[in-house]
Amino acid sequence: MTMFWATTNALATFVMALSAAYFFLNVGMGISQLRRDKTSLGYQSHFIYGKPFEPIPGKAMLTGYVTYFMVACLNEKAVIASTVAGLLHPGGKARIVVIDDGSEDRTGALAREAGQGQVILVRRNLPDARKGKGAALNAGFARLLADVADQQLDPDKVIVCVMDADGQLSEGAMTEVLPVFEDPEVGGVQLAVRIRNRATNFLLRFQDYQFWSQSALTQFGRMRTNSVSLGGNGQFARLSALLEVGDSPWSASLTEDLDLTVSMATRGWKTSSTPLAAVDQQGVETFRALLKQRTRWYQGHMLTAKRLPDILRSTKMSHAASIEMTLYVLVPWIFDLPWSVLYHLVLIELAFMFGSVNITQWGIGSVAVYAVVWYLLGFWPALLTAAVAYRRDHTLGLFGALKMGHAFVITNYLSYACVWRALYRIVRGQHGWTKTARTAEPGPRTRSVSENHPNVLGQAHS
Incomplete structure (x- = not known):
C-alpha cells in the first residue's frame, strides 16, 4: 500500500508540475x-x-487585401441578420x-435581406446538408474560389474570415488584423473571444472568464511560438495557405478549426493573433447545453492526437512550435484525464x-497553519488566475475576480465530466451532435471608434 x-x-506531482508549467509559461509569454x-x-x-471596417484615428487600413467572410448557418434566424449587418462594408x-446548411427557417432569406447586396448565399439541401461545420465551410469555400477566379485575385492577398452565426468583430478589427498578414509566412490569425451575454447569469460569466482571462492570454503566449490555435469564430486565414491544405481545407473533425491549425503548421505556415482586435459571441445559457458543447470540444481535441505523427515528422515547423503544439494536442490525455x-x-x-492525527492536541497556531497550507494547495491557481482576471476585465472588480478564480477550481469537475464523456463517446464510436440553439438579441451596437479604442494614442489601461 x-x-x-x-x-x-x-x-x-509530475502532472501538476507539468500542467502548471505549461499553463503559466504560456500566460507569462x-x-x-x-x-x-x-498594450x-x-x-x-x-x-x-x-463595425469591423470602422476607421481608427491615426491608422490607415491596408488596401492590398480582399477579405471574404464565411458564415455557416443552420436554423439561425435569431441571429443571422445581426451578424451579417455587423460585417457590411x-x-x-x-x-x-x-452557407445555409439545410435550414428549416428563414435563415437564408434573412441573411440576403440584411446583406444589402454584399451576401453570396450558398444553399445546401438534404441529403447533402447537415454533415458538419467542416462540410458546410468547404461548400462555401468552393463558391468563394469561383468568385476569386472570376475576379482574378491573388490568393496571397485574399483573406478568408470564418465567423459563427452569432459572431461580431470589434470595431476597426480589419485595420488591426490585416497588417499581421504582411508577414508572408503567416497563414492564419485567431482573435480573442468575448462572451456577449455574460451578464445574464453566473454560468455565462464563467464562460467569459475562461475565454477572456485564460484562453486569450495563453493564445497570446502562443504568438511567441507561431502556433496559435485557430477557433471557429474570428478565424482569419490566407487563401494560399488554405489552398495548400487542399480544395476542402476543413475536415470532418468535431474541432475542424484545430485540425486546420495542425494542417497549416505542418506545412510551414505560422498562426498568430493580435491584442488589438477581438470577436464576441453568445455563450450557452444552461448547464446541460454547456456540458454537451464542452464534451464535443474535448472529443474533437482528443481525436486530434492522431495528427501527432504529422507534427513530429514535419520539417517545416520550428522546434518550439512542434513542442508547444504537441503539448496542446495532448492536454486532455496527459493533464485532464490523469x-x-x-x-x-x-x-x-x-x-x-x-484521520490518524489527534487535532485536539494541536494549538490554535498549528490548526491555522494547517488550514492555510490546505487552502493554498487546493486554491493557489485561483489566486493567480484571479489576479490576472482583475487586471484583464475591468468589469469584474476584486471580489468578482476572486469569485471567478475560486469557481474555476471548483468547476474543474465540469472538465472532468466532459473529458470522460468524450472518452466514452470515442470508445463507442459516437460522433453525431445536435446544434446549440441561439437566442434572439438586438442588432449590432453603434459607437464611435474613438470610444472603442480608448488607448489608441498609446495610453495603457490596467
Whole structure:
C-alpha cells in the first residue's frame, strides 16, 4: 500500500508540475507579448463590437487585401441578420458567403435581406446538408474560389474570415488584423473571444472568464511560438495557405478549426493573433447545453492526437512550435484525464493522514497553519488566475475576480465530466451532435471608434 501511495504522489506531482508549467509559461509569454505590442491586460476589455471596417484615428487600413467572410448557418434566424449587418462594408465592398446548411427557417432569406447586396448565399439541401461545420465551410469555400477566379485575385492577398452565426468583430478589427498578414509566412490569425451575454447569469460569466482571462492570454503566449490555435469564430486565414491544405481545407473533425491549425503548421505556415482586435459571441445559457458543447470540444481535441505523427515528422515547423503544439494536442490525455483521478486519490490520502492525527492536541497556531497550507494547495491557481482576471476585465472588480478564480477550481469537475464523456463517446464510436440553439438579441451596437479604442494614442489601461 505504501508503494501505491508513493506512486500516486509521484504521478500527481509530475502532472501538476507539468500542467502548471505549461499553463503559466504560456500566460507569462502572453503578458510579455502584450508588452511588446505596447498594450495591457485590460486593453481589450474596452472594445465595442459590430463595425469591423470602422476607421481608427491615426491608422490607415491596408488596401492590398480582399477579405471574404464565411458564415455557416443552420436554423439561425435569431441571429443571422445581426451578424451579417455587423460585417457590411460601408462602401458596399464586403464579400459575405453565407452557407445555409439545410435550414428549416428563414435563415437564408434573412441573411440576403440584411446583406444589402454584399451576401453570396450558398444553399445546401438534404441529403447533402447537415454533415458538419467542416462540410458546410468547404461548400462555401468552393463558391468563394469561383468568385476569386472570376475576379482574378491573388490568393496571397485574399483573406478568408470564418465567423459563427452569432459572431461580431470589434470595431476597426480589419485595420488591426490585416497588417499581421504582411508577414508572408503567416497563414492564419485567431482573435480573442468575448462572451456577449455574460451578464445574464453566473454560468455565462464563467464562460467569459475562461475565454477572456485564460484562453486569450495563453493564445497570446502562443504568438511567441507561431502556433496559435485557430477557433471557429474570428478565424482569419490566407487563401494560399488554405489552398495548400487542399480544395476542402476543413475536415470532418468535431474541432475542424484545430485540425486546420495542425494542417497549416505542418506545412510551414505560422498562426498568430493580435491584442488589438477581438470577436464576441453568445455563450450557452444552461448547464446541460454547456456540458454537451464542452464534451464535443474535448472529443474533437482528443481525436486530434492522431495528427501527432504529422507534427513530429514535419520539417517545416520550428522546434518550439512542434513542442508547444504537441503539448496542446495532448492536454486532455496527459493533464485532464490523469488529474481527474490523481487529484481525488491525493485527497483520500490526505484524509487518511488527517484521520490518524489527534487535532485536539494541536494549538490554535498549528490548526491555522494547517488550514492555510490546505487552502493554498487546493486554491493557489485561483489566486493567480484571479489576479490576472482583475487586471484583464475591468468589469469584474476584486471580489468578482476572486469569485471567478475560486469557481474555476471548483468547476474543474465540469472538465472532468466532459473529458470522460468524450472518452466514452470515442470508445463507442459516437460522433453525431445536435446544434446549440441561439437566442434572439438586438442588432449590432453603434459607437464611435474613438470610444472603442480608448488607448489608441498609446495610453495603457490596467
